[in-house]
Amino acid sequence: MVGASVLNQPQQFLIPPEHNGKSPEVDFNQKEQECISLVKRSKNMEEFKQVHGQILKLGLFWSSFCASNLVATCALSEWGSMDYACSIFEQIDDPSSFEFNAMIRGYIKDMNSEEALFTYLEMLEMGVKPDNFTYPALLKGCAFLSAIEEGIQIHGQILKLGFVEDAFVQNSLINKYGKCGRISDSCTVFEHMDQKTIASWSALIAAHANMGFWDECLKLFSQMNREGCWRAEESTLVSVLLACTHLGVLDSGRAIHGYLLRNLTGLNVAVETSLIDMYIHCGNLDKGICLFRGMGRRNRKSYSVVISGLATHGHGEEALKIFEQMLEERSEPEDVVYVGVLSACSRARLVKEGKKYFDRMRFEHGIEPTMQHYGCIVDLMGRAGMVYEALEFIKAMPIEPNDVIWRIFLSSCKIHQNVELGEIAAENLFKKTTQNACDYLMLSNMYAHAQRWDDVSLTRVKMAQKGLDHVPGSSFVEVKRKVHRFVSNDRSHPQCHEIYEMLHQMEWQLKFEGYSPDTSEVLLDVDEEEKKDRLSSHSQKLAIAFSLINTSQGSPIRIVRNVRMCSDCHTYTKLISAIYERMIIVRDRNIFHHFSDGTCSCKDYW
């Protein structure tokens, strides 16, 4: 049936068959040219099949570049089909590297990397020599499959065939090694390059981002600016923005924003969304929302970023309004956006609404709940104090609850000091292989609060037996694009003396306000004075003291923490925000605390 319809139609696009005065060879070449041009101009499968039919009818398939172009167009066009391309390809008696390359690229475009690798093997078996065009796509396939062994073999073939100097091949190698987690191999390829282009830097930065080496991403970006004369493109900057987001470095993120505005006209939705995400996760929610409101076009991801962002900053109601607005704009929700919606309900303690959205997700939008959704509901109930109901919910889950579910439940039990259920949570959590020191500390803190010192010791012994080390709490502050890290009782900072002076001064001020340290979360059964000493130099307090010295009066202080803050630091920070009239924003793992005028946005539940 291929091309059947064209036979019944006037052949407007071809030269009439009668002799036009030229030699048959010229005539043939002209027809061939016209057919190729028509193949390339096809806008859909229907048009393509018509031209294919014509080419077969005119006998041009066997003797020309027509077959090549048919395969390439069908394999690589947006509207193309690999099945159809394959059927054409199979009719070529003696396929060249061009046709093989087109097939390989087509499979990669279709995310069918296995088939791309099979095609390459077929190419070698048939004795067709690969060229420098073969490898970029093939390496992309290896990257996608994280196929380390195959990748190494292919690298060997590249060396043997002498394509290792090709910049495109080298960039693909950097990417491939990055995706396979072999970052040092990416660096080696990069270092050996004569001509490093923007794509080489981008590939290297993305490789580091893929491994979560955020500091390295920023270092490479500044190195690139120092060494190169080209301007970064959007794709590079998304990786760099992602690094800023993870590190919580707002000033560096702002600098990238400035760079984008200076060097690019108009940003695409992906970059705008990355910027919004960066602002929100670096603690400047208002700027993120402002950019979101100014977006010309939004997609589901931009909505999702903003909804989750508002939820983590404790603005649950606002997040739900944006979600309703998204539904009005007929953007069908996907499962991830519901994680934001449900966590918004949980943070705002909107239990009824949360349950309603959970049902709506399943029954109205047909989304099967994932572990994350179940986690949100456990959090929703647990945080609101419905710990017994939360436990029943966990027991009724159709999938085996993972460590995260039990951790969320343990955290709820701790907030509401339900030791009995907390022990059930811990018992289940400790059966999992992914337990960590924080889990033991949570249980231990709960016992400490209940003054059960024997159980505190026992929990710590168990923790030590498992070889789990207490993760030292760190606080990070960025001042003038430089990140300062503090740990508890830190005396390593160059401004150490001034910082402790400031801390002393702060304590005096706090005493006037009637503050007394909350020692309930200091683990050891030692005397009160020692506990107070340990508390007074927690990393967050050092970071605040440092910021008060080094930033201007009235400017907000932004702190990123690696572990959850203790209740004393929370109370302390609330009071400091009022005394020093500063907004203090703390990123505490996944949520934000906005301390202002003596209160916190989390309403003391975190």
Added chain:
DNA sequence: GTAGGGTTAG
């Protein structure tokens, strides 16, 4: 004579 690399957010 046909073509290729880095591509993102939760």
